[in-house]
Amino acid sequence: MQSIDLRGVSCPTNFVKAKLALEDLENGTTVQILLDDGEPVKNVPRSLKADGHKLIGLKQTEDGHYLLELVKQEE
Amino acid sequence: MSETKQPKLDLSNLKAGGFIKERGKDLFTIRLRVPGGRMSIPRLKKIADVADKFGGEFVHLSVRQSIELININYKNFDAVVEALGEKDQKVASCGARVRVPVACGGCEYNPNGLVDTQKSALEVDQKLFGTPTGHHKFKVAFAGCPFDCPKSATNDVGFQGAIEPVLDKAACISCGLCAKSCVPKAIVMGADNKPELTPAACIWCGDCVKVCPVSAWSVKKQGYTVRIGGKWGRNPLVGTLFATFLPEERVCEFIEVVLAWYKEKAEAHGRVRLGDIIIREGSQAFLDHLRVTFPENVVSSTIPPQVILTQVGN
Numbered sequence: 001m002q003s004i005d006l007r008g009v010s011c012p013t014n015f016v017k018a019k020l021a022l023e024d025l026e027n028g029t030t031v032q033i034l035l036d037d038g039e040p041v042k043n044v045p046r047s048l049k050a051d052g053h054k055l056i057g058l059k060q061t062e063d064g065h066y067l068l069e070l071v072k073q074e075e
Numbered sequence: 076m077s078e079t080k081q082p083k084l085d086l087s088n089l090k091a092g093g094f095i096k097e098r099g100k101d102l103f104t105i106r107l108r109v110p111g112g113r114m115s116i117p118r119l120k121k122i123a124d125v126a127d128k129f130g131g132e133f134v135h136l137s138v139r140q141s142i143e144l145i146n147i148n149y150k151n152f153d154a155v156v157e158a159l160g161e162k163d164q165k166v167a168s169c170g171a172r173v174r175v176p177v178a179c180g181g182c183e184y185n186p187n188g189l190v191d192t193q194k195s196a197l198e199v200d201q202k203l204f205g206t207p208t209g210h211h212k213f214k215v216a217f218a219g220c221p222f223d224c225p226k227s228a229t230n231d232v233g234f235q236g237a238i239e240p241v242l243d244k245a246a247c248i249s250c251g252l253c254a255k256s257c258v259p260k261a262i263v264m265g266a267d268n269k270p271e272l273t274p275a276a277c278i279w280c281g282d283c284v285k286v287c288p289v290s291a292w293s294v295k296k297q298g299y300t301v302r303i304g305g306k307w308g309r310n311p312l313v314g315t316l317f318a319t320f321l322p323e324e325r326v327c328e329f330i331e332v333v334l335a336w337y338k339e340k341a342e343a344h345g346r347v348r349l350g351d352i353i354i355r356e357g358s359q360a361f362l363d364h365l366r367v368t369f370p371e372n373v374v375s376s377t378i379p380p381q382v383i384l385t386q387v388g389n
Contacts, residue, residue: 068288
């Protein structure tokens with residue numbers, strides 16, 4: 001699975017980086033995005049949802065980060 | 076200067092307020108009305124031209140979002156009003172009137188906005204701006220969400236966007252983000268690993284709806300939380316809760332009902348703000364008055380506007 005590591009990247013740079021990474025992928029591709037706890041996990045998923053992507057899961061990892069799983073869906 | 080004729084001034088402009096005496100001889104500030112702080116770019120350009128021609132070296136942005144033209148000679152009042160091309164519009168008011176409403180950017184482009192504060196501010200400006208209160212100034216502000224950047228509770232009537240959330244348990248993926256994001260801890264994760272909401276603790280900020288990655292939380296009801304009786308200045312008061320989920324389309328009607336009570340109860344008390352009248356009359360009497368027209372929105376009990384002691388300490 002495609003993976004985008006945004007640990008250590010602050011808002012809103014993490015969101016912009018996610019957008020750029022998603023641009024290179026085909027619609028329908030499932031992607032995993034690694035996010036920091038705190039503001040990033042509160043902001044990035046909702047912003048990506050607002051962009052039209054289908055969010056399918058969000059889980060906390062053992063080391064305290066978050067793993068967001070989504071399907072790229074953009075016009 | 077000997078050629079200067081006595082200027083003919085349209086004093087109805089002055090009566091509307093918005094002309095403020097400056098320190099210098101013959102000089103005034105002209106306060107231009109900018110409801111909700113939103114200004115079209117053509118108007119901004121025109122104002123810049125007029126300020127350049129008639130005013131000083133800068134303009135001032137008032138704390139209530141108006142643009143103030145500085146150093147205007149009173150002899151140029153009519154020329155300024157003419158040049159602005161806003162003859163039909165009143166300039167921004169001073170005095171014992173309903174002032175220009177303040178508002179945040181609202182929900183159109185700000186992702187935090189829960190209600191259309193810009194629309195509300197424009198409506199209040201069109202319908203109620205400049206209404207004489209007979210007693211003192213009357214300020215209204217609109218905040219789109221409980222972050223409350225406009226500090227709504229420091230106004231005579233402060234509106235704060237609010238939503239009541241509802242959960243679709245089947246759609247929930249148990250990620251726990253809502254509980255984690257809930258500042259007042261009104262949402263906690265239950266034994267079934269699904270969120271549970273305690274309504275009494277909720278401040279209706281909508282963070283759960285915004286943060287939910289799968290839209291399991293959605294909006295059940297929306298409107299304004301209304302706090303009344305606030306003011307700042309020398310004797311600050313913070314407005315307290317009088318109504319919840321007031322529909323956006325009833326904002327002007329609500330203010331009119333508040334104004335009617337204020338006009339009547341402040342009679343013979345001189346130059347006194349609404350908050351002090353509520354303290355004098357008791358918040359229950361005011362609640363009863365509001366409940367007649369807004370039975371679904373007025374809270375069952377409240378406290379009077381709260382005095383803030385800003386002079387304590389040595």
